[in-house]
Amino acid sequence: xxxxxxxxxxxxxxxxxxxxxxxxxxxxxxxxxxxxxxxxxxxxxxxxxxxxxxxxxxxxxxxxxxxxxxxxxxxxxxxxxxxxxxxxxxxxxxxxxxxxxxxxxxxxxxxxxxxxxxxxxxxxxxxxxxxxxxxxxxxxxxxxxxxxxxxxxxxxxxxxxxxxxxxxxxxxxxxxxxxxxxxxxxxxxxxxxxxxxxxx
Numbered sequence: 021x022x023x024x025x026x027x028x029x030x031x032x033x034x035x036x037x038x039x040x041x042x043x044x045x046x047x048x049x050x051x052x053x054x055x056x057x058x059x060x061x062x063x064x065x066x067x068x069x070x071x072x073x074x075x076x077x078x079x080x081x082x083x084x085x086x087x088x089x090x091x092x093x094x095x096x097x098x099x100x101x102x103x104x105x106x107x108x109x110x111x112x113x114x115x116x117x118x119x120x121x122x123x124x125x126x127x128x129x130x131x132x133x134x135x136x137x138x139x140x141x142x143x144x145x146x147x148x149x150x151x152x153x154x155x156x157x158x159x160x161x162x163x164x165x166x167x168x169x170x171x172x173x174x175x176x177x178x179x180x181x182x183x184x185x186x187x188x189x190x191x192x193x194x195x196x197x198x199x200x201x202x203x204x205x206x207x208x209x210x211x212x213x214x215x216x217x218x219x220x
Contacts, residue, residue, distance in 0.1 A: 024148040028110045028183065029081035029171050032090050035105035035195060042203050045176035046109060049076040075128055078172035081111065083151065085186065085214050087168050088158045107196060108186035108214070115181060116171055127168035136172070185209045 031046060082089070085108055094106065116139065123142025137145060150156065150166040158164045185207055187193045193209050200207055 022148070022152045023084045024146075024152060026084060027113055029083060029113055029116055030085050030186070031079070031081045031109045031111075031177075032085075032093060033107060033109060035107055035192060038107065038196065038199055039203075041109070042179045042199070042205065045178045046079050046173075046182075047176050048079050051176065075124075075172065078122070078174055079177050081116070081171045081173070083146075083169060083171065085212070088164045089168055090214075091158070105192045105195065106188060106214075107192065108212075109177075109182050110184040110186060111177065111181050112183050113171070115183075116173070119173070121171050121173050124170045124172065125166075127165040128170065139171070142171075179205060179207075182207055186212045186214065188212065188214050 033041070033046075121139055122136045123139055123146070124136055125142050125145035125147075136142070146169045147166045150163055151169070153163075156163050156167060158167070185196055187196055187209055188211070190211055193211050196209050200209070
């Protein structure tokens with residue numbers, strides 16, 4: 021299926037953060053600093069994002085699983101021996117559009133990117149032909165930047181807005197479902213084996 025016609029948006033986090041997200045919602049970086057959480061972001065990039073587009077007040081999502089950002093996070097985790105359990109929190113694109121989310125049509129630090137757009141305008145500015153090319157090579161800077169287009173929420177994303185949780189294996193699925201039951205939350209948890217892929 022082409023990513024352009026996909027129905028979901030994806031936010032990568034670690035299992036350790038799930039209970040906090042259930043209690044407080046998926047917070048912007050400005051708000052989450054008040055809580056204890058496992059931070060998987062590159063702080064140098066975070067600082068640049070904030071100085072360029074004031075993005076620390078938004079909650080970021082990507083248009084598909086397996087971006088160059090995701091790959092770097094997985095690699096970093098392996099290199100430090102963290103053995104983290106990663107999960108994707110997924111929301112419907114239709115809900116994002118209806119709730120006034122914004123779109124950055126390339127990586128926010130891409131030199132060609134100049135603004136945050138309303139959902140419809142931003143969606144049309146994304147180079148979907150690049151993202152949907154099965155031979156895309158993340159070593160190509162332009163391809164990598166285009167494939168990290170973001171859809172960002174201007175407000176906290178509550179657990180009730182999460183449509184699915186994608187997990188890499190059955191063990192993680194069982195752990196996620198146990199946490200959800202503890203809070204009496206019903207969200208479908210899908211095993212996708214995404215951590216088996218090296219995203220280069």
